[in-house]
Amino acid sequence: xxxxxxxxxxxxxxxxxxxxxxxxxxxxxxxxxxxxxxxxxxxxxxxxxxxxxxxxxxxxxxxxxxxxxxxxxxxxxxxxxxxxxxxxxxxxxxxxxxxxxxxxxxxxxxxxxxxxxxxxxxxx
Amino acid sequence: xxxxxxxxxxxxxxxxxxxxxxxxxxxxxxxxxxxxxxxxxxxxxxxxxxxxxxxxxxxxxxxxxxxxxxxxxxxxxxxxxxxxxxxxxxxxxxxxxxxxxxxxxxxxxxxxxxxxxxxxxxxxxxxxxxxxxxxxxxxxxxxx
Numbered sequence: 299x300x301x302x303x304x305x306x307x308x309x310x311x312x313x314x315x316x317x318x319x320x321x322x323x324x325x326x327x328x329x330x331x332x333x334x335x336x337x338x339x340x341x342x343x344x345x346x347x348x349x350x351x352x353x354x355x356x357x358x359x360x361x362x363x364x365x366x367x368x369x370x371x372x373x374x375x376x377x378x379x380x381x382x383x384x385x386x387x388x389x390x391x392x393x394x395x396x397x398x399x400x401x402x403x404x405x406x407x408x409x410x411x412x413x414x415x416x417x418x419x420x421x422x
Numbered sequence: 423x424x425x426x427x428x429x430x431x432x433x434x435x436x437x438x439x440x441x442x443x444x445x446x447x448x449x450x451x452x453x454x455x456x457x458x459x460x461x462x463x464x465x466x467x468x469x470x471x472x473x474x475x476x477x478x479x480x481x482x483x484x485x486x487x488x489x490x491x492x493x494x495x496x497x498x499x500x501x502x503x504x505x506x507x508x509x510x511x512x513x514x515x516x517x518x519x520x521x522x523x524x525x526x527x528x529x530x531x532x533x534x535x536x537x538x539x540x541x542x543x544x545x546x547x548x549x550x551x552x553x554x555x556x557x558x559x560x561x562x563x564x565x566x
Contacts, residue, residue, distance in 0.1 A: 305460040348456040348469055380461025408471055411456060 299363050301396075302356040303376040306416075307347040311388050314340035314420060337391040340420040341399065344377060347413045354412040357402045370395035370421060390420035397421055427520050434479055435517035436495050443482035443492045445549065449518050449529055451475050475531060475556035477518070483540060483548040493550040499535035508534070513557060520565070530562035 317333040346353070364371055373396060378385045390396050396418040403415040434444040454471035481493040491497075499512050513532050520527040533554040540550040 305462060307458075307460055309461060348458045380463075407456060411469065411471075 299356075299360055301360055301371055301373055301377065302353065303374045304346055304349065304353055304356075305376050305379040306344040308345040309378075309380075309388075310341075310343040312341040314338055314391065336393050336422060338394055338420060338422050340391060340394065342373075342388070342396065342416075342418045342420075344416040344418070345413070346416070348407060348411050349414065351406075351410055351412050354404050354414050357414050357416060358404065361398060361402055364398065366401065367398045370397045372396065373418075393422055394420040425522050427522070431520050431522065433519045433521065434481075435519060437515050438517070441481060441492055441495075442486065443484040445480045445482060447477065447479040447518055449475070449477040475533075475560065476536075476554065477556075478551065478553045480549055480551050483550055493540075493552075496535055496552045497538050497540065497550055500538045501540075514554075515561075516554060517562070527565050528562045529560060529565065531556040531560045532558055 314337050316335070316337050319331045319333060321329040321331075323329070346357075360371075363369075373389060375385065378388050381388055399417040399419040405413045405415075407413055429446070432444070432447060434441045434447050452474045454474070455468035456471045457466060458469050459466045479496075481496065484492040486492060495514070499514065500508065513534055515530065516533050517528050517530045519529075533556045535552055536555045537553040538550060539552075540548065542548050
């Protein structure tokens with residue numbers, strides 16, 4: 299089962315960083331060492347408000363299928379809908395895939411309607 | 423036969439008993455909406471949420487020949503001495519009616535009296551304004 303193709307209500311993206319180790323001397327000068335040439339650790343928070351319980355269940359089922367935060371996956375274009383820039387700017391960077399950073403948070407709004415919050419992290 | 427309803431066709435029943443001196447009643451039905459607009463949409467969209475019903479009425483503070491106060495049933499739900507306050511058992515059954523002979527167009531529901539206002543003024547008839555909040559579904563809705 300792929301990640302649900304629903305379009306989110308809102309989306310927060312953090313582009314992560316390159317693997318950099320920073321050293322600061324007593325004089326205040328800073329030295330940085332680059333350990334790789336691939337950006338990673340990007341985060342994506344997706345909010346799905348007032349969706350049907352059946353659609354909310356799709357996220358719970360996908361979380362089970364990916365064994366929680368164990369298995370990585372790619373996102374469908376629907377998850378990045380509404381962004382008029384290049385989709386790869388919001389997606390997991392080159393050689394990265396997404397995994398769940400925490401379990402989906404489901405809030406029951408009224409009978410048959412729920413809201414779901416998803417937090418993903420990009421990993422190499 | 424065609425009919426235009428007027429105030430003389432209206433009545434208010436408290437637990438099935440018609441209140442004698444009602445000068446007006448109003449009823450409001452609301453549906454909250456839950457927004458389902460998603461990224462990429464140019465127009466907002468919604469799905470229906472929870473319904474709610476409320477209303478108000480004005481009754482004359484009138485004493486019948488048997489000594490009973492016509493508006494007393496309503497006033498007693500919020501204006502009462504003691505420390506008990508208002509309990510769940512203070513729910514009342516109200517019927518708002520528009521009648522055409524034997525043909526009754528009713529809205530019936532359970533409700534709590536949420537406010538009661540009464541005053542006295544020189545040269546004016548004393549009346550009581552009450553507000554109510556329905557609880558649960560309507561048990562009768564035959565307006566249409």
